Amino acid sequence: MSDAMPQAATPSLADNVLGMAKRLGMSVLPFAVVIALWQFASLFFPRFLFPSLIDVFWRCIDIFSTGSMFADVLATVFRILAGLAGAFIVGGLLALLMVRSRAIDRFLSPILSLFQGIPALSWVVFAIIWFHGVEFRIFFIMVMTTLPSFTFQVLGALRAMSRDLMEMVFSFRPTRMKLFRVMIAPAILPDILTAWKVNLGNASRVVVVAELVGATGGVGYELLQQQQLFDMAGALAWTLQLVFFVLIVQGILTLIENTAFRYRAVSERVI
Amino acid sequence: MRDIVTPNDAAIHLDHVSKVFGKPGSSGAYRAVDNINLDVRPGQMLAILGKTGCGKSTIFNMIAGLTEPTTGTVRVDGRDPFADFDSFRGKMAIVFQSDRLLPWRSAIQNVELGLEMLDTPVAERRAAAQHWLTKLGLGGHENDYPHALSGGMRQRVSIARAFATNANIMLCDEPFSALDESTAGRLRAEFVRLVKENGKTAVFITHSISEALEIGDRIVVLKRPAMIAYDVSFDTATDQQQRELIRSRIGEVLAA
Ligand SMILES: Nc1ncnc2c1ncn2[C@@H]1O[C@H](COP(=O)(O)OP(=O)(O)OP(=O)(O)O)[C@@H](O)[C@H]1O
Ligand SMILES: [Mg+2]
Numbered sequence: 001m002s003d004a005m006p007q008a009a010t011p012s013l014a015d016n017v018l019g020m021a022k023r024l025g026m027s028v029l030p031f032a033v034v035i036a037l038w039q040f041a042s043l044f045f046p047r048f049l050f051p052s053l054i055d056v057f058w059r060c061i062d063i064f065s066t067g068s069m070f071a072d073v074l075a076t077v078f079r080i081l082a083g084l085a086g087a088f089i090v091g092g093l094l095a096l097l098m099v100r101s102r103a104i105d106r107f108l109s110p111i112l113s114l115f116q117g118i119p120a121l122s123w124v125v126f127a128i129i130w131f132h133g134v135e136f137r138i139f140f141i142m143v144m145t146t147l148p149s150f151t152f153q154v155l156g157a158l159r160a161m162s163r164d165l166m167e168m169v170f171s172f173r174p175t176r177m178k179l180f181r182v183m184i185a186p187a188i189l190p191d192i193l194t195a196w197k198v199n200l201g202n203a204s205r206v207v208v209v210a211e212l213v214g215a216t217g218g219v220g221y222e223l224l225q226q227q228q229l230f231d232m233a234g235a236l237a238w239t240l241q242l243v244f245f246v247l248i249v250q251g252i253l254t255l256i257e258n259t260a261f262r263y264r265a266v267s268e269r270v271i
Numbered sequence: 272m273r274d275i276v277t278p279n280d281a282a283i284h285l286d287h288v289s290k291v292f293g294k295p296g297s298s299g300a301y302r303a304v305d306n307i308n309l310d311v312r313p314g315q316m317l318a319i320l321g322k323t324g325c326g327k328s329t330i331f332n333m334i335a336g337l338t339e340p341t342t343g344t345v346r347v348d349g350r351d352p353f354a355d356f357d358s359f360r361g362k363m364a365i366v367f368q369s370d371r372l373l374p375w376r377s378a379i380q381n382v383e384l385g386l387e388m389l390d391t392p393v394a395e396r397r398a399a400a401q402h403w404l405t406k407l408g409l410g411g412h413e414n415d416y417p418h419a420l421s422g423g424m425r426q427r428v429s430i431a432r433a434f435a436t437n438a439n440i441m442l443c444d445e446p447f448s449a450l451d452e453s454t455a456g457r458l459r460a461e462f463v464r465l466v467k468e469n470g471k472t473a474v475f476i477t478h479s480i481s482e483a484l485e486i487g488d489r490i491v492v493l494k495r496p497a498m499i500a501y502d503v504s505f506d507t508a509t510d511q512q513q514r515e516l517i518r519s520r521i522g523e524v525l526a527a
């Protein structure tokens with residue numbers, strides 16, 4: 001046994017490369033399978049049902065390289081991020097109020113739960129009836145649909161903070177600002193990043209519905225055009241824009257997690 | 272041998288203090304501290320001794336201003352530590368029973384915490400933190416995160432954190448109980464020297480009779496629910512024979 005050990009303890013360069021290739025392969029595999037299945041289907045079905053992915057690929061390139069179309073993508077991205085930021089700020093403030101006062105909690109919790117039951121499409125109708133500006137309507141819909149989950153997630157994170165650590169920090173008599181910077185922010189940051197990840201997916205699905213309020217640009221608007229043209233390749237290409245966006249932001253959030261939470265102890269045993 | 276201290280010149284003053292957990296009066300109520308009167312003179316080193324669960328930490332939390340007494344008054348330097356919470360910034364340093372290190376901060380950043388609250392300049396607080404870490408034998412571990420330190424090392428970081436603020440009142444809840452006897456002995460001697468040299472007032476909770484005799488110049492023995500069963504003061508003039516007498520008396524009180 002001891003003969004085999006040194007090899008395992010210091011992996012060679014070849015082992016490293018092999019391991020990296022393996023990990024890369026594992027992360028690409030699911031996508032490859034989906035792509036292969038689609039491409040396979042495109043051989044047997046008419047183009048307007050399952051267009052070849054090669055067509056879709058060129059449509060994507062088209063979107064990237066045409067200024068007016070890429071502006072549509074950016075508009076939608078901006079709407080998602082603005083809505084999430086708005087919901088996060090309002091939700092964070094509500095959560096702080098709720099954690100400080102039981103009365104406020106008892107008052108707001110049912111209202112937020114009620115909001116959670118309202119479909120995105122209903123908010124679209126309300127927004128059209130209540131407001132005029134297109135961008136404001138979209139912002140309103142985005143905030144209302146992600147607000148409850150942001151609030152509950154931040155509230156949960158605040159409640160889960162260690163009372164012992166909190167009292168330790170309190171014993172130094174911090175100012176409000178310092179308590180927040182030294183204790184609260186770092187304690188709830190992991191949950192906040194998770195909340196962003198979850199809500200990002202929700203928001204990117206809601207945004208195209210929100211863009212039905214009369215937007216004359218954006219991914220939702222373009223999708224509607226493709227539907228009227230019965231253009232499946234175009235519909236896929238526009239859908240992929242949102243998927244790419246979600247994947248990129250998720251990647252950035254994961255990167256932040258990996259660098260910000262190095263302090264965490266990791267057990268050598270997995271769950 | 273009893274101290275006569277008037278409330279006004281006491282550093283810590285407890286007047287008929289009780290603490291009831293749960294809703295007072297309801298069936299779930301538990302009386303953890305029962306009608307305690309206690310005055311600690313400035314510069315005194317008080318050791319509080321008692322069995323586990325007798326309410327030592329509860330008294331400690333009331334002095335620290337983290338818990339409000341159910342009845343009675345607590346005064347530290349003449350002020351209410353719970354109501355006048357912020358006025359004690361930099362005046363009290365606390366070593367808790369568990370290390371309570373912030374997991375997202377390295378050892379040295381944890382030690383700097385108290386000085387950060389006092390707005391000490393960065394370079395100065397770095398130096399102070401470094402000084403205390405080295406003194407507690409943690410040189411070389413400044414940048415380790417708590418999860419990479421042993422239990423005893425973590426506790427030493429938390430002791431460094433309390434000492435670094437150079438507060439006048441030290442509250443220690445069994446600070447050395449997680450350490451091996453030789454390290455504990457060394458730190459105990461260092462602690463006594465520090466407190467004496469700087470004229471600090473210290474309350475030191477322990478459940479070891481020897482530790483109480485080594486540290487304190489006064490020992491209070493608590494019985495459950497926290498009430499004072501024995502209160503004795505001594506000084507360097509107290510000889511070995513008298514100390515043995517005190518020791519056996521404490522043993523009797525605790526066993527009774
Ligand atoms: N927050 C709380 N809620 C309800 N009961 C409590 C609370 N804190 C302490 N108690 C009760 O008060 C009693 C005294 O607790 P305390 O922590 O003061 O004991 P202690 O003397 O410090 O014990 P140890 O030596 O084990 O640390 C215990 O019986 C405990 O059950
Ligand atoms: Mg205790």
